[in-house]
Structures are given as C-alpha cells and as structure tokens.
Amino acid sequence: GNSVTQMEGPVTLSEEAFLTINCTYTATGYPSLFWYVQYPGEGLQLLLKATKADDKGSNKGFEATYRKETTSFHLEKGSVQVSDSAVYFCALSPLSSNTGKLIFGQGTTLQVKP
Amino acid sequence: DARVTQTPRHKVTEMGQEVTMRCQPILGHNTVFWYRQTMMQGLELLAYFRNRAPLDDSGMPKDRFSAEMPDATLATLKIQPSEPRDSAVYFCASGLAGDYGYTFGSGTRLTVV
Numbered sequence: 001g002n003s004v005t006q007m008e009g010p011v012t013l014s015e016e017a018f019l020t021i022n023c024t025y026t027a028t029g030y031p032s033l034f035w036y037v038q039y040p041g042e043g044l045q046l047l048l049k050a051t052k053a054d055d056k057g058s059n060k061g062f063e064a065t066y067r068k069e070t071t072s073f074h075l076e077k078g079s080v081q082v083s084d085s086a087v088y089f090c091a092l093s094p095l096s097s098n099t100g101k102l103i104f105g106q107g108t109t110l111q112v113k114p
Numbered sequence: 115d116a117r118v119t120q121t122p123r124h125k126v127t128e129m130g131q132e133v134t135m136r137c138q139p140i141l142g143h144n145t146v147f148w149y150r151q152t153m154m155q156g157l158e159l160l161a162y163f164r165n166r167a168p169l170d171d172s173g174m175p176k177d178r179f180s181a182e183m184p185d186a187t188l189a190t191l192k193i194q195p196s197e198p199r200d201s202a203v204y205f206c207a208s209g210l211a212g213d214y215g216y217t218f219g220s221g222t223r224l225t226v227v
Contacts (some may be wrong), residue, residue, distance in 0.1 A: 043118070043205050043218030044157075089157065101170070102147075102216070106156040 002027045002094050004105035009087075012111045013080055021075040021108045023064075023090035031092040033057075033066055033073040034102065038087045047075075047088070080112045116140045120206050120219035127226055132194040135222045137206030138187055146189045147207040147216065148181055157205075163189065164211060196226045 007022040025031065032051045036044040048057030053068035062077045073090060090105040119138040127133055139146050147162040161171035161181040171181060178200075180192045193200055203223050209216035 041220070043207070043220050044216075045218070046215040049215075101159065101162065104157040 002031070002092060002103050004090050004092055004103055006088075006090050006105035006108045009107075009109035010111050011108060012113065015082055015112055015114055016079045017112075019075070019077040019080045019084075019110065021088055021090075021110070023073045023075065023105060025071050025073065025090075025092050027071075027092055027094055029094075030068065031094050033064070034091040034093070035062070035064055035073070035075050036089040036091060036104070038089065038107070040086070044089060080110070082112045082114055085110055085112045116217070118206055118208050118217050118219035120204075120222050122222060123220065124223045125225070127196055127224070129197055129226055130195040131226075132192065133196045133200075133224060133226075135191045135204050135206075135224070137189040137191075137208075137219060139189060139206070139208030140217055141187070143208035143210055143217075145209050145211050145216075146183060147205075148189070148191050149205040149207065149218075150202045151205060151221070152202045160191070160204075193224075196224075198226045200224060201226050 003026045005024050034049045035047040037047045038044045048059040050057040050066040053066050056065045064073050064075045087107045087109050089107045091102045093102050121136045144165050148160040150158045150160055160173045162169050163183050166183040183189045203221040205218050205221045207216040207218040
C-alpha cells in the first residue's frame with residue numbers, strides 16, 4: 001500500500017543551524033510528493049511540492065528533492081530561524097488516484113532555540 | 115487571502131451529546147476534506163467530497179459519524195452520540211481537483227468528557 005514515514009521528533013536546533021527532516025515513502029509508480037507545515041494553533045499549509053523524479057521543490061528557504069532511487073523526499077534548510085518552529089508533514093498523492101487524496105506521515109516537530 | 119472557515123474553534127461536550135462542526139470552503143474550490151488529528155494517530159482522513167458528492171468516507175466510524183455538503187458553501191461533520199475517544203482536532207480543507215495546494219482551516223478542537 002501507500003505510506004509515508006518521517007523521522008521521529010522532536011528535532012531541536014539552534015538558530016542558523018542546518019536542518020534535515022527525513023521522509024521516505026512507499027507507493028506504486030510515481031506519486032506526487034509534498035511538505036506541509038503546521039504552526040501552533042493553526043491548520044496545515046503547503047510548503048513545497050514535487051511531481052516527478054528529480055524535481056526539486058523550494059519555498060521560504062526550504063528545499064526537497066524527489067529521489068526515486070531511494071524513495072525519499074528529505075526536507076532541508078540551510079539556516080533555520082526561531083519562526084520555523086512548527087510541525088512538518090511529508091505527504092504523497094498516489095499516481096493511481098484521481099481523487100486528490102493525500103496520505104500524510106506522522107509529522108516531525110521542529111524546535112528552534114535562539 | 116481566501117481562507118477556510120471552521121466553527122466552532124473549540125467545543126467541550128458531554129459524552130452522548132450530538133456535535134456538529136461546520137466548514138466554509140473557499141469559494142470556487144470543488145474538493146473538500148475532513149481530517150482528524152490526534153497525538154496517537156496523527157492525521158486521519160475521515161471523508162472527502164468532490165463537487166459536493168461524497169467520494170470516500172471509509173475513514174469514518176459509520177455508526178456515529180456523518181458528513182454532508184448541503185451546498186457549495188457549507189460542509190458539516192456530525193458525531194452522534196459523541197464519545198471521549200472522539201476528542202481531537204478536526205480539520206477541514208478545500209482545494210481544486212488536480213492541484214494539491216489544499217487550504218486547511220484552523221480546526222475545531224473537540225473535547226468530550
């Protein structure tokens with residue numbers, strides 16, 4: 001079946017540190033891949049996406065590259081800020097699905113300390 | 115910015131009571147989702163609609179949950195009777211078919227005591 005696995009949190013970093021949040025997936029064919037972010041007390045927001053292998057999604061200094069060979073979509077940022085503290089969700093939409101349904105990972109909490 | 119509006123933001127109710135949560139999707143969006151978020155289970159898809167028609171509600175406990183879209187501006191999620199295990203944050207999201215930049219509401223935090 002289709003599934004998404006993220007590294008467990010919380011991830012605690014100092015401001016300006018380098019961030020990596022690992023995400024791997026299981027799916028048939030080539031799904032579309034996404035990162036969503038949830039700030040405290042809010043709903044999820046789309047952060048970035050990639051729809052085919054080797055695509056790189058980027059937004060607000062965050063990047064993730066669709067790696068078919070390793071079935072991964074790791075999130076990276078070169079220098080985190082306190083304002084990046086949030087929960088990050090990796091998600092996929094199966095190629096076979098024409099419904100737009102998203103399958104989410106369990107989320108990874110990021111805490112950035114000044 | 116257009117937003118998805120959910121009401122109420124918080125709800126505390128006693129076990130056995132009926133709970134209705136409402137969602138106003140963004141005008142023009144043709145796909146609406148209901149998700150439940152808990153610490154233990156994470157985000158669970160409960161139901162979703164395309165052009166107001168239910169596409170999949172297999173994630174919902176059928177005996178107590180129901181989801182409807184009486185019109186394009188309103189989606190409802192009802193629990194009757196409510197149980198303590200239903201305590202969670204319920205999110206509504208809307209978007210356009212084929213575009214995965216779904217917009218989530220701020221959620222309804224439900225506490226059943």
